[in-house]
Amino acid sequence: MEFIKNINAKETFLIRHPVLREGKPVESCHFNGDNLETTVHFGYFKDRNLIGVVSLFNSKNTNFISENQFQIRGMAILPLFQKQGIGKKLISHCEEFLQNKKDSLIWFNARENAVSFYEKLHFIKIGAPFTIPDIGLHYLMKKKLMPQE
Numbered sequence: 849m850e851f852i853k854n855i856n857a858k859e860t861f862l863i864r865h866p867v868l869r870e871g872k873p874v875e876s877c878h879f880n881g882d883n884l885e886t887t888v889h890f891g892y893f894k895d896r897n898l899i900g901v902v903s904l905f906n907s908k909n910t911n912f913i914s915e916n917q918f919q920i921r922g923m924a925i926l927p928l929f930q931k932q933g934i935g936k937k938l939i940s941h942c943e944e945f946l947q948n949k950k951d952s953l954i955w956f957n958a959r960e961n962a963v964s965f966y967e968k969l970h971f972i973k974i975g976a977p978f979t980i981p982d983i984g985l986h987y988l989m990k991k992k993l994m995p996q997e
Contacts, residue, residue, distance in 0.1 A: 852941045855891035857882035860901040860922055863891075867924035872982075879921055881905050890941055892925070892934050900925040902938040904945065911974060912990065914953035918946055921956065939969055943993060952993040960985040 857878070864877040881887050882903065892900035907919040920942060925934050946952045957980065958966050963973065971989040980986050 849896075850892070850894045852890050852892050852938065855889050855898070855901070857887070857889055857903070859891060859898065860889050860903060860924075862898055863901040863924045863926060864922050867926065868922065877922075879903070879905075881907065888945065889922075890938060890945075892938055894929070899929045900934045900938055902942060904942050909955050909988075911988065912953055912955060914992065915951040916946075916949045917953050917955060918942075919956055920954060923956075923962075935965060936969060939966075943991075946993055949993075953990055954993065955988065955990040957986040958989045959983075960987065963987055963989070 860882075861874055861877040865872075865874050869876045882889075884905075886906035887903060889901065889903045891898045901922060901924055902920060903922040905919040905921060906917075908917045909919070920939070923935065923938065925938075942954065946954070954971075958971075960977065966989050967973075969991070971991045974988040974990055977985050977987050
């Protein structure tokens with residue numbers, strides 16, 4: 849059985865650490881804003897085991913003018929389960945979660961090796977690549993959500 853449900857920030861560390869922060873202290877998995885009431889964390893479970901996570905922050909980026917801006921951070925799937933559509937399901941879940949918010953935009957800093965994945969989901973690159981210290985090359989990406997009729 850597979851499902852997505854809300855989890856707390858600390859639970860995301862179980863996946864963030866081995867996938868995004870391998871070899872670094874577990875404390876490096878904590879992001880500013882993780883514990884804000886406006887931040888939500890989703891976990892993807894298979895047979896009751898957490899195998900993927902994504903976090904959605906209510907966060908403005910000055911590059912955009914949309915009223916409601918949300919940043920995706922900490923998207924991670926355990927290596928054994930990558931390339932099975934789980935990331936796409938987590939992103940779709942974030943989009944559905946935001947569907948009722950007027951003028952919503954999702955943005956994030958995508959690792960260079962993840963850009964093509966996000967482009968397939970209709971996110972677009974904005975500007976030149978940039979380096980996040982100790983993490984690597986990233987691209988700013990965005991997607992405007994269209995309200996459901």
